[in-house]
Amino acid sequence: MSGLESALSLLRQFFPPDLSPSYLKAALVPLYETLEMAAGAILLAIIISLPLALVIGARLPGWRLLRSLLTSVRSIPDLTLAILCVVLIGLGPAAGTVALTVFYTAALGKVFADIFASADPGPIDALHATGARRVMVALYGLLPLRSQDLLTYGGYEFESAVRASVIVGAVGAGGIGTELVGSLNMTDYHRVTTLVIMLVALIAAIDLFVWCVRIQPKLLLLLAVFGAFAAWVNRPHLIALNHAVTTFKSMLPPHLSPEAVREVPALIGQTLFIAFGGTLLAMTFALPLGVAAARNIAPAFISFPVRRLLETLRAIPEVVWGLIFVGVGGLGPPIGILALGLHSTGTLGKLYAESLENVRPEPAMAIAATGGSTIAITSFALLPGAFAPMTVHTLFRLEWNMRAATIVGMIGAGGIGEALFNAQQLFFYDQMLVYVLITWTMIMATDAINTRLRKRWRVIEEQHL
Amino acid sequence: MLAIRDLVVARNHKAPPVLNAISLTVKRGEKVAIVGPSGAGKTTLFRTISGFLPIRSGSITVDAVEVGSLRGKDLRNLRRRVAMISQRHDLVDQLSVHQNVMAGALGRWTTARALRFLAWPTHAELDEARNALSRVDLERKLRSRTSDLSGGEHQRVAIARALVQQPLLLLADEPIASLDPILSGQILSLLCNLAGENGFTLLCSLHQPEAACKYFDRVITIEGGRITLQKHQSRNVGYAEVGD
Numbered sequence: 001m002s003g004l005e006s007a008l009s010l011l012r013q014f015f016p017p018d019l020s021p022s023y024l025k026a027a028l029v030p031l032y033e034t035l036e037m038a039a040g041a042i043l044l045a046i047i048i049s050l051p052l053a054l055v056i057g058a059r060l061p062g063w064r065l066l067r068s069l070l071t072s073v074r075s076i077p078d079l080t081l082a083i084l085c086v087v088l089i090g091l092g093p094a095a096g097t098v099a100l101t102v103f104y105t106a107a108l109g110k111v112f113a114d115i116f117a118s119a120d121p122g123p124i125d126a127l128h129a130t131g132a133r134r135v136m137v138a139l140y141g142l143l144p145l146r147s148q149d150l151l152t153y154g155g156y157e158f159e160s161a162v163r164a165s166v167i168v169g170a171v172g173a174g175g176i177g178t179e180l181v182g183s184l185n186m187t188d189y190h191r192v193t194t195l196v197i198m199l200v201a202l203i204a205a206i207d208l209f210v211w212c213v214r215i216q217p218k219l220l221l222l223l224a225v226f227g228a229f230a231a232w233v234n235r236p237h238l239i240a241l242n243h244a245v246t247t248f249k250s251m252l253p254p255h256l257s258p259e260a261v262r263e264v265p266a267l268i269g270q271t272l273f274i275a276f277g278g279t280l281l282a283m284t285f286a287l288p289l290g291v292a293a294a295r296n297i298a299p300a301f302i303s304f305p306v307r308r309l310l311e312t313l314r315a316i317p318e319v320v321w322g323l324i325f326v327g328v329g330g331l332g333p334p335i336g337i338l339a340l341g342l343h344s345t346g347t348l349g350k351l352y353a354e355s356l357e358n359v360r361p362e363p364a365m366a367i368a369a370t371g372g373s374t375i376a377i378t379s380f381a382l383l384p385g386a387f388a389p390m391t392v393h394t395l396f397r398l399e400w401n402m403r404a405a406t407i408v409g410m411i412g413a414g415g416i417g418e419a420l421f422n423a424q425q426l427f428f429y430d431q432m433l434v435y436v437l438i439t440w441t442m443i444m445a446t447d448a449i450n451t452r453l454r455k456r457w458r459v460i461e462e463q464h465l
Numbered sequence: 466m467l468a469i470r471d472l473v474v475a476r477n478h479k480a481p482p483v484l485n486a487i488s489l490t491v492k493r494g495e496k497v498a499i500v501g502p503s504g505a506g507k508t509t510l511f512r513t514i515s516g517f518l519p520i521r522s523g524s525i526t527v528d529a530v531e532v533g534s535l536r537g538k539d540l541r542n543l544r545r546r547v548a549m550i551s552q553r554h555d556l557v558d559q560l561s562v563h564q565n566v567m568a569g570a571l572g573r574w575t576t577a578r579a580l581r582f583l584a585w586p587t588h589a590e591l592d593e594a595r596n597a598l599s600r601v602d603l604e605r606k607l608r609s610r611t612s613d614l615s616g617g618e619h620q621r622v623a624i625a626r627a628l629v630q631q632p633l634l635l636l637a638d639e640p641i642a643s644l645d646p647i648l649s650g651q652i653l654s655l656l657c658n659l660a661g662e663n664g665f666t667l668l669c670s671l672h673q674p675e676a677a678c679k680y681f682d683r684v685i686t687i688e689g690g691r692i693t694l695q696k697h698q699s700r701n702v703g704y705a706e707v708g709d
Contacts, residue, residue: 126555126623129515130630131545131572136579140568144559 017193034175036230038165041100043227049109057116058138073106075443082168088244094236096173155210184327254433271415275405278340285345290352314346322408336413351393359385467491471523485690498677501687507670545572548627552642558612569629597625617648637669
């Protein structure tokens with residue numbers, strides 16, 4: 001009973017949010033900085049990744065090498081990149097912009113290359129048949145043929161970049177993430193609530209913007225102008241170059257003491273525990289919530305609020321959940337599991353609901369015709385029909401959570417991420433590099449296993465939110 | 466002009482051949498129809514002539530150049546002179562008509578010029594596109610959106626693109642498969658007239674033996690990857706006549 005009471009009193013510390021005009025005004029600055037980092041980084045990432053993706057898509061010389069390079073950069077979690085950039089460039093939004101640019105160049109490069117690979121072969125062959133070079137086939141065929149999808153996925157990635165822009169702030173790369181860590185350190189929980197509300201509102205606004213862009217693509221120009229401005233404002237200064245080179249030298253060669261090496265298996269185990277635990281927790285919550293959010297099962301007065309709940313859970317990144325739990329005194333893998341579980345409940349719940357809504361209606365009608373109840377229809381027609389896509393989504397979530405587990409580790413959930421963060425805080429850069437390499441290897445391995453599983457089970461890759 | 470000797474082509478080294486010992490000689494300026502059911506190997510033959518498919522044995526020479534051994538720049542040079550049109554799907558809907566037409570010039574343009582043309586076409590370039598379109602009677606569609614074209618217009622833009630290529634040989638792969646009978650006749654007579662005016666050799670695959678006999682100098686029947694019948698036409702029908 002006292003446990004419940006202490007939890008409630010803890011919760012009460014977060015309410016009411018600090019809504020004083022002076023604080024709201026002050027909080028707008030880091031909020032704007034977050035948006036600036038995301039817009040600048042995504043613009044730079046599009047400019048760099050589009051030609052790279054064309055090289056891969058048009059099979060120009062060196063495309064295989066380039067593709068494996070992008071895949072391997074993609075395997076470094078964004079927060080790990082942010083730590084590297086903060087170390088090399090210094091605190092502030094310049095480091096955040098560089099980290100996000102590198103991360104999204106790799107991510108968009110892969111996505112764009114896949115988009116080009118799925119272009120209609122008819123016009124492409126016809127262009128080859130005119131004797132055009134591969135570059136020209138790319139310009140006259142691949143690019144115009146796939147422009148619509150490039151726009152759609154560019155929008156998705158911008159949304160995801162705003163979330164990531166909050167994340168990189170947690171290690172001092174500027175923006176609302178840095179402000180959040182500051183408020184938590186000063187145990188100013190009312191302000192933490194304010195920041196989380198602002199964050200949810202910002203992501204909802206981005207959602208709306210992306211939706212508008214799909215209808216009116218010219219709006220994208222606004223983003224380009226703002227992105228160019230933001231990238232210029234947050235450019236790293238050349239004075240930092242000397243410092244960056246010296247710091248980079250101190251990372252080489254990567255080195256770990258024998259005692260530390262003996263701990264590595266346990267650290268990897270902890271990270272795996274967080275990833276699997278978080279996914280399992282999310283599955284447990286997401287199944288009933290997904291059913292309640294499916295518009296073909298639940299009535300509107302249930303599905304509508306459940307959908308808003310899932311959106312809120314999804315809007316708050318794992319790291320922010322983690323920071324809140326660490327802030328109120330939690331530590332170790334359980335908070336990592338809880339943080340991953342809450343965010344993944346939001347994403348999986350939405351995807352489960354969509355899977356249920358996409359099931360062919362005929363079998364459900366047949367069961368309804370026998371006089372079956374809603375529960376009977378759900379369990380005998382809809383759930384079996386949605387099983388395959390739900391499995392795919394869950395597998396993707398597990399892959400995603402491998403990255404997220406190393407990220408929440410850095411803020412105190414343990415595992416390889418925590419070791420990495422501690423090494424950085426103590427300026428043991430040669431150790432830090434070892435942990436970066438271990439993280440990278442783990443994620444490359446997970447991706448490879450997942451790809452093989454998907455191939456064996458013949459399940460199609462789908463866009464994952 | 467085109468000489469094919471004992472050509473054997475297969476999907477891979479284990480699969481049975483799609484084309485089996487095809488031999489065929491076509492003179493400069495000749496108009497040849499290739500007739501046969503679906504899956505007879507007509508498309509495979511055309512794609513092999515343009516160097517898209519590997520030759521298992523035998524040989525193809527276009528204007529005394531051996532196709533099988535060509536790579537890179539030499540292969541592009543061959544493709545410049547061998548234009549190809551197919552039944553559909555071969556224009557880029559997102560580009561406008563003049564851009565699709567001038568794609569036929571990509572083989573002789575530099576990359577920089579190709580890039581510049583997308584944004585700022587010159588008057589001379591537009592005139593060339595307009596000229597090619599006037600040959601297929603579509604001048605008025607010069608700056609139209611490609612996605613707004615009808616099926617027959619689509620096919621005529623593809624022919625205009627082939628004309629811009631200034632080909633020695635035009636391979637038309639079932640150019641009328643998705644068109645109605647009247648349009649089909651128009652397209653076939655257009656192709657044959659253009660071949661006569663520009664002096665290029667025309668190889669055209671068709672489903673309909675009647676149409677083939679009506680417009681072409683020679684009709685070749687392919688079945689199961691082999692030539693089963695060849696006959697020369699006594700030419701008593703004017704090409705300009707519209708099919709029924």
